[in-house]
Amino acid sequence: MSVPAGYQQNELTTPTRSRERAAYDRETVHAILDAGYVCHLGFVRDGAPVVLPTLYGRVGERLYLHGSTGSRPLRMAGQRDPGLPVCVTVTHVDGLVLARSAFHHSINYRSVVVHGTAYQVTEEDEARAALDALVDHVVPGRAADSRPANAKELAATAVVRLDLEQVSAKIRTGGPSDEPEDIGLPYWTGVLPVTHGYGAPVPADDLAPGIPAPAYLTRL
């Protein structure tokens, strides 16, 4: 199997700061995207920036975002030709980096920034596949274990797609980098790992007796 080339490094995808933390290979970018399900969607409204948290799913080299057909950015993506310019950012925080100097305090993180144009999905097959991908992106295995959207629900759901073309990842790992002259200072220094997990599933009040929490949930 040939390994596809990485994303293009250009002015748009090159960070102004800490360029050594940037990555453009697809494996790294996909892994960061697949580790999350909430992105921050940025768009421009009346000349001003708007940033909203939104669910997403990835299918190959494409992100899908969805919302109600009444939602502002999704409506804009549908109405506008040629689509809505967006920036989609996904961030995972892995640790708090405590240096001896306030200045060198930092965060260990993994992030992906995608620039591009969001287009509304108008084909029903693609919309259905995208909605399955969105559900399975949050809880793998769930799409097949729930009632699929009916025609009315599908009509009320706007799905937009964004191709992964202008993409970069940025990653910081490791411990603090203090100034040599600060090494002797009497402050604790190191990393406080940030953990993410799940609690025990909480059944809905009206869940019928005898339906156990499925394995795809309890193994998360």
Place this chain on the structure above:
Amino acid sequence: MSVPAGYQQNELTTPTRSRERAAYDRETVHAILDAGYVCHLGFVRDGAPVVLPTLYGRVGERLYLHGSTGSRPLRMAGQRDPGLPVCVTVTHVDGLVLARSAFHHSINYRSVVVHGTAYQVTEEDEARAALDALVDHVVPGRAADSRPANAKELAATAVVRLDLEQVSAKIRTGGPSDEPEDIGLPYWTGVLPVTHGYGAPVPADDLAPGIPAPAYLTRL
């Protein structure tokens, strides 16, 4: 002590969808902001949206964001008069909401969206107080237990402020809301709580022996 009035509800701060989830009181907004330390900063560059993860701190009715003086948005906030139009969004995910229908799947979350104009902080006293607030916002108590920024470091740090004026919170809690005709379907339904925590502190390789992890870390 008088309770200050909430933030103004207007066209900018009213969500197009799920308006019943919106909140404008200061206690709710402050609590959501204080529960996090990474925001997503949106701004417009060459007419296109850009969204970057950034650290923030809150001091009263003001947010402070910081970065290197080389960072693109902070440079823009300093160069532009009258400041840089931004949108700052903070999101906490509290649970995955699994309905019987794919359509009613959702997320329990708390988010705050701040619209406004970011201005560079030019007064040294305000910049120092803001940097302390930023460090203490991530790890309360840490600013006093680290070496303060010196003049060179202060000069290399750009701090911007954003007043909390155009602000709204949005919150979803509780279980799934399935259609009445779906209640009998054989799918597990409920909420999977999302948890956030910290691992054991990892000392830096060059930490001198005899400096224990401070209480403000171990009690987090």
